[in-house]
Amino acid sequence: MSQSPAAPLITLAPGVLYLPGAVNSFVVVGRGTDALLVDTGLDDAHARKLLRAVEAAGLTPSGILNTHSHADHHGGNAQILRRFPELKVFAPPLEDAIITHPILEPLTLFGARPPRELQNKFLLAPPSPARLAPEPGLCRIGGADIELIEVAGHASMMFAVRVGEVLYAADALFGPEALEKHPLTFCADSGLQKASAAALAQLEGVRTVLPGHGVPTDDLAGLVAVNLRAYGRTTQAVLAAVRAGDASIDELLARVCGALGVTMTNAGAVVLNRAVVSAHLTELLELGRVEMKVSGNKLIFGVQA
Incomplete structure (x- = not known):
C-alpha cells in the first residue's frame, strides 16, 4: 500500500x-x-x-x-x-x-x-x-x-x-x-x-x-x-463552589464540573481536573479568599472567616 x-x-x-x-x-x-x-x-x-x-x-x-x-x-x-x-x-x-x-x-x-x-x-x-x-x-x-x-x-x-x-x-x-x-x-x-x-x-x-x-x-x-x-x-467557579459550603477537593471538583458543564468519564480526566481545582484553590488561599482546615479526617476548604 x-x-x-x-x-x-x-x-x-x-x-x-x-x-x-x-x-x-x-x-x-x-x-x-x-x-x-x-x-x-x-x-x-x-x-x-x-x-x-x-x-x-x-x-x-x-x-x-x-x-x-x-x-x-x-x-x-x-x-x-x-x-x-x-x-x-x-x-x-x-x-x-x-x-x-x-x-x-x-x-x-x-x-x-x-x-x-x-x-x-x-x-x-x-x-x-x-x-x-x-x-x-x-x-x-x-x-x-x-x-x-x-x-x-x-x-x-x-x-x-x-x-x-x-x-x-x-x-x-x-x-x-x-x-x-x-x-x-x-x-x-x-x-x-x-x-x-x-x-x-x-x-x-x-x-x-x-x-x-x-x-x-x-x-x-x-x-x-x-x-x-x-x-x-475557572477561579470564580472554584470560589463559588467553596461558598456553597465547606467541602473536600473532590466534592468541590464535582460542583465546579456541574457549574461549567463538564462530564468526566475516565480516571485521567478526574486527576487532571482535580489538579486544576487544586491550583485555583491555592491561588484563592494566597489571596485570603478561602481557608483550609482538617475536619473529620478530610482536608476541607471553606470561605475565609
Missing part, C-alpha cells in the same frame, strides 16, 4: 513554519537545511507526520525543543530519536527531568505510583533524554536562532518561542475552540498562568501568534483577553 502524501508544513514567516494538529509542532529553519523541531506531538503517529512534512520541505531535523513536559508535547520525541539518534532534546528546568523520567507526570497527578489506567499515552509518554535549554532570552538551538520567553503556570515551567514577528505561545495561550472544549484549562499554578498570559500581551512587534492548541492569529491582545477571561471564570 502506497504511503499517503505528507501534510505540508504551513509557513508563518520566512524560515518559520508549523505542522497543525491536536498539538501544533513549530519548526524553525536554521543554517542551511537545519530544522529545529519545537514540540513533537502526542505519539509516534504525529511524529511520523512531522518527519514526512519536514522531509518534504527539504529540511533535516537538527534539534528538539520541548516547551514543557506534558505528554502531548513530547510524546513524539522517541519516534524522532529512533530516526535521528544524534539529536539533542532541550527543555526548561524541571520539565527536562519529567521528559527524561515521564512516570513523574502521572505519579504527581495521582500522588503515588499510578494505577494502570493512568499509565496511558496521554499522561505517560515514552522517555527521552532531555537536557536543560538555555536561559530565557536570545539563543541558538539546533542551528536555529530563537528567543525563549518564560511563561510558567500551565506547567511548572514553560517557554514560549519567538522568532522575529512570530510567537509560538505553547500552552500559555489556547485557541478559543480549545478553551470552549476544555473549560477547566489545565494549570499547575493558576496565578502564574494568568500573569504569563498577561505578559505576552505586552510584547511589541508580534504579527502572528500560534497557540499550542488552535490556529494562528494576528490578534495577540484579543487572544490573551479570551484566555484571561477563561482562566478567571
